[in-house]
Amino acid sequence: MMEQAKYYSDIADGPETANAYWMTTDDNVRVRVGIYATNTEAKGTILLMLGRFGYMERYGRVAKTFADNGYSTAVIDWRSQGLSDRMADDPQAGHIHRFSDYQKDVAALLAAVEELELPKPYYLVGVSMGACIGLRAMLDDLPVDAAAFISPMWGIKMSTLQRVAAWPISWASQKVGLSHKYVPGESGDIYVLNTPFEDNNLTHNADMYDYWVDQAKKAPELQIGGPTLSWLYEALSECRSLSSVPSPDIPCITFCGELDQLVDNSSIKRRMEQWPDGQFAMIRNAKHDVLTETEEVGGDVMGQIFQFFAENTK
Template identity: 75%
Template sequence: MEHAKFYEEIADGPAQGAAYWMHTDDNVRVRVGTYGGKIDRKGTILLFLGRFGYVERYGRVAKDFDKNGFATVVIDWRSQGLSDRMANDPNTGHIHRFSDYQKDVAAMVRAAEELNLPKPWYLVGVSMGACIGLRAMLEGLPVAACAFISPMFGIKMSRLQRVAAWPLSWAAQTVGLGHIYVPGESGEIYILNTPFEENNLTHNADMYEYWVNQARAVPNLQIGGPSMAWLYQGLAECRGLSKMHSPDIPCITFCGELDELVENHAIKDRMERWPNGIFEMIKNAKHDVLTEPPVIGGEVMNQIVGFFSDSRQVE
């Protein structure tokens, strides 16, 4: 494994942070990061972030996991962070097929195995990362339990937008224009072009400033809007997963009552079909409930680590 660039100064994570290059089965170079790989850990969090995610983005969250006895491993998905970009315009959130993310998961698991990260492993999936994570668990991802934060089991849009999104995104990909931005989107960096008061991610001003400072310090970690191919593939993956059973793995899920990005009713439907699954709707919370102010985000963190610790005792 080759060491990769890791921006410790902007991550503000626990000690022993590091990053590594891995190559996927289709020869895409992805960056995998680790936080706190001590031997005496309770286990390791496989942190699957969303469409804006990169290794350093959740450094402070990894610090909280570390304080609670867990190591963390996280990946820059293809077209994100320092991993290879799939479109000529590097700001495009672009993929060819949603299943390609599973190749990234496989590379992340190989890295965790080669680094001998403490077991048991637990999955924390945020937004798109939860969608990727659900598919991975259905395909055998070896985790003892999972926690989902506003999982992308459905993409929120109006009825008119949804009617138009399917044929337009399919047509764009079919005629070789899958790389173009979704109408209304661009290469602009959301976190740098949206005032805190108007953001749809968190009520936590300190966390938002932390992300803004990261984007200003290392702009090449960021991406802009999604491509038409990402939209079509994302819609198709959500539909496909909705027809599949829930894995027999302990799961706790949190959604923000004010979420503007994912469909909460699709999440509730999934959790009603999850054996012994726990679902919590967080009042007055936006999309990223784990980074909301401590009265909310801190309680979500406590519930997650408690849930994982309980599942470990059952084993």
């Protein structure tokens, strides 16, 4: 049974139609699902799967653009993010027990969409970690007509030395009861509050960065800090597993930033070279969050996504 959940309308800048609901997953985790309905003639519903910092309000402005162009949006706070249940005693920790647990959150998102009878067809927009979760969901028959991925986390960017160390350290943490500890060099600090705009690795868009900083100051309970060793091991394992699986036969368009410091662009290129009906764009001089980049850098990524969805509706 769906219950109304808290939604921070004052910081989201989203459509006035916004609502949030509590859903309970199959393993009894309470997650928050956000719905941004469109008031125009409906073209369908976008299942918006955000990255490791994501929560409903973070992409309120993006959801407004979706709504203005005829798309309702359904978004979820993944477990350990936003207002959803946290998986570690430290609420700031980006923690997960198994990467496959995210698919239970996907199931809760779909259940909410179906119960609310949001307009079909469904489309997927996956951002960073959300693209990794979304690809797995598509392989498990997520009912979408087409997908758009933004800087998909199909590989994590690391130096050779970091990669050599990451596997044994994160694996060993599982065996000695330290998997809930932060990855070395990470902490519970909120990224946007501790990183000046000039040094950030997300976007060149100062207005968008200020928007996220304002959200973090006004609603710190929505934020998380760095990933845990368990998250790292599970994420590396999932990226490796997905790398050996053929792409689903669903139309896909993917964008990534030339200056991305978080995901491995070479993994994205390899995937997209073999994707049936796949389109790929490397955005010159763009950072990680291509969807919120300045127009001078990112161009009209939104417009390209809408056109792609319109051309690939069954």
